[in-house]
Amino acid sequence: MMEEFEVVIEKEVKLNKPILIEGLPGLGLVGKIAVEHIVKELKAEKLATMYSVYFPPQVVIQEDGTVRLMKNEFYYWKSGKKSQRDLLFIIGDTQGSSPESHYKLCNKILDVAEMYNSDMVYTLGGFGVGHMVKKPKVFGAVTHKTLLRPLKQVGVSFEKTGGGIIGAAGLLLGLGKLRDMKGVCLMGETHGQIIDARSAKAVIDVIGKILKVDIDTKELDKRAKETEKALKRVQKLEKQRMSVESFPMESESPSYIR
């Protein structure tokens, strides 16, 4: 990988003006949980893997003892109907780190989406309210006013304005608009500090209605529990972590250690 990004296309497919759906890690992991669930339920297939020098400089040790780089992944789903657009998903371990890299990553994602003639993006995320929410609302934001009405019809709230959307969920809309792409951000109300499957479910329900795709959420609670368990395991592993961190330089010495 010699450049800022490396996109490895794993399958040659033609897509029917796919809608890009983003679920990178963010507040409450709402978007990540939601989009990864949709990918599973629709049995979406892997399209491409993206690596970047802007991702954390580390590998993950997988169950089978092999390692993999930090990555983002594109998945696709073919509707099978001419009248219904295909879907293109972007999920992954991480967003960019620095402000610049956020912009660059999102532009790269949009470059790939445009290669498949996508002209529409949905970004999914959490809307932090700082307390537990029993019945999470779904808040929205759009690139063009014409997109508002159908969203309101399925219950998306637009009462929260004046704030900002940080990271990919916001930039994919803002940068997409500069490329004449339309975009919708759907944010599930969530605590903010806690992984929130309930909020993810609310977002899935809305996007399912909008896209007219039936997404079963029976497995979601189970998966959320597995997620929690997995995360606890990570926190425990953290201490004995296989990290190989950089040391401060040491002195030149008469010994062989430099």
Added chain:
Amino acid sequence: MMEEFEVVIEKEVKLNKPILIEGLPGLGLVGKIAVEHIVKELKAEKLATMYSVYFPPQVVIQEDGTVRLMKNEFYYWKSGKKSQRDLLFIIGDTQGSSPESHYKLCNKILDVAEMYNSDMVYTLGGFGVGHMVKKPKVFGAVTHKTLLRPLKQVGVSFEKTGGGIIGAAGLLLGLGKLRDMKGVCLMGETHGQIIDARSAKAVIDVIGKILKVDIDTKELDKRAKETEKALKRVQKLEKQRMSVESFPMESESPSYIR
């Protein structure tokens, strides 16, 4: 947007050696309030919008539910008289973030100004004194000594030397001088921690006299109050902010969460 900056020219105009006037956010928002007020009062028109990977990686949700990227904007005003130079304004949400980006942003602004044959820049800002000021003075700094006399005649004080001017208000002068542009910085005395319309008024009065442009400030107080209200609303919203922040990577796990 593939480059560091993207300048979208929205209107083709020819300008008569326009004077560039900068009012980006800074101390007490004095420059921002002043220049945005002048733009309103003169009914200056939008010329171009500038986006940058150096701006915060986020979008703002506007009143109507649509989002927009962080931006800087150029406005222009035609004097209508051959004998009076036109004006070119640069205002916006933000300055650069890193030291380098401050330099790069200012050079980009000067590039655009030079496209319109501008050879003179006024930067407006606040001069922080750490306490409330009833009758704010206006302090000045210039690129060339020949600029001093007319400024002193309209009451600009040059008693404060030995300090620095950080950001666009300073760099546009310093970098402009390298391009043979002349420049003046006008700084209204201000508390520093508080948004200060009174200081903005002092600066507007001075620049109005210098440029021989009549700028009504009746609306300024009203607008400053609206500004205060708007900012309080933001502070309240801040907590329930629609932020989608980047999470640390999680572990590979038997579940679908990666």
Added chain:
Amino acid sequence: MMEEFEVVIEKEVKLNKPILIEGLPGLGLVGKIAVEHIVKELKAEKLATMYSVYFPPQVVIQEDGTVRLMKNEFYYWKSGKKSQRDLLFIIGDTQGSSPESHYKLCNKILDVAEMYNSDMVYTLGGFGVGHMVKKPKVFGAVTHKTLLRPLKQVGVSFEKTGGGIIGAAGLLLGLGKLRDMKGVCLMGETHGQIIDARSAKAVIDVIGKILKVDIDTKELDKRAKETEKALKRVQKLEKQRMSVESFPMESESPSYIR
């Protein structure tokens, strides 16, 4: 040095599909101690020196009063047998600093390795457990499952999965895999905060068996003690360090100090 990296090749040699072995500074200095010991024992020869703008901006004052830049070094060892692959070592003062520079440094190391037709990399490091370990295990991670069996046969443990490997020890595997290189990471169980020759010995024993190279470790304890002494000396010197740090700018003044 005008570029990001400068590689000074010090000797022209042809190598027989060498195996790259990395021992840059990391947890407990396990990898660094181990690989530098192997280099000494095998009387490996210097191949190249690498400098980088991503290394700390300083020089070291050596015993003889001369200075040298921070560096990484390539050493090589010729097996002398057609049936046995040569070895290529990368050791040095430091890894990259920023996330990006970690990626860039590792790609540069792999570029050099590929110049010599290397298609296999071993990275050596420490596996921090937060307490002293009497009989350190060696944990492993690989790029391809086919690499597991021979490692298990020499006692490498693969019980620790789900964690990450930060820095060169991980990235050389991950980035190497993208280039169709195979890779193995060997991590000696170690405290994490303490320089650990015992853990280095465990790793040396394993890699000696794998590579079928006999590496004497009699000198290791002695060297480890020298290392400790040298490091204490550094810590003492630290206070009276010959550092020439950057000052904040001062004011323009009537004196000659600017």
Added chain:
Amino acid sequence: MMEEFEVVIEKEVKLNKPILIEGLPGLGLVGKIAVEHIVKELKAEKLATMYSVYFPPQVVIQEDGTVRLMKNEFYYWKSGKKSQRDLLFIIGDTQGSSPESHYKLCNKILDVAEMYNSDMVYTLGGFGVGHMVKKPKVFGAVTHKTLLRPLKQVGVSFEKTGGGIIGAAGLLLGLGKLRDMKGVCLMGETHGQIIDARSAKAVIDVIGKILKVDIDTKELDKRAKETEKALKRVQKLEKQRMSVESFPMESESPSYIR
């Protein structure tokens, strides 16, 4: 200024294999005080000014009300004798900020020095010991052993090894050596936290002997006092500083303030 550095050559001169002498800000300002004093005493002339995006993003307001960018400056002194080499000085407000920029700045300085056929550099700095020193020693470090003897003859101490030299004073030697330039670093023993004219004097005495140039230091104490006064004035000004810092973005609002 569109690039990382802009060097404005102010005078066309030919120099006789000049020796580069560096006195950028560092520990105790020893190097800066020493070299700026030498420049004054020898009546060295301005050769070039260097600006950089890696310098702090600000201008200084000078006594006469005009501003100037942060800068480094090259001065030259012609010995007037064929047998004695000319001198080339680099002084200024600041060194680079990030690790990378330290490397880049030093390479740029060496580029300029090489334009004038310089093949030798002296860097001057402070050697921090953490306490006041009555009779400051001068410690040295060199690029080549052959440089040691003449330095020892004029009393330079080489007892302190094993440490590092951070910033330009070190990198100019290390990077210079890569270009086949010879280099000497002279460090006056100093407290470290206090501006130290006495240590500067010790360094001046040594370099005067080495270069066989007579440098009067009568004015040094006076100047050091002025420096102290000037710095106190700055500290006082700091509070009411004409800084125009970047604000966090505010919300879109019904008012004209964005």
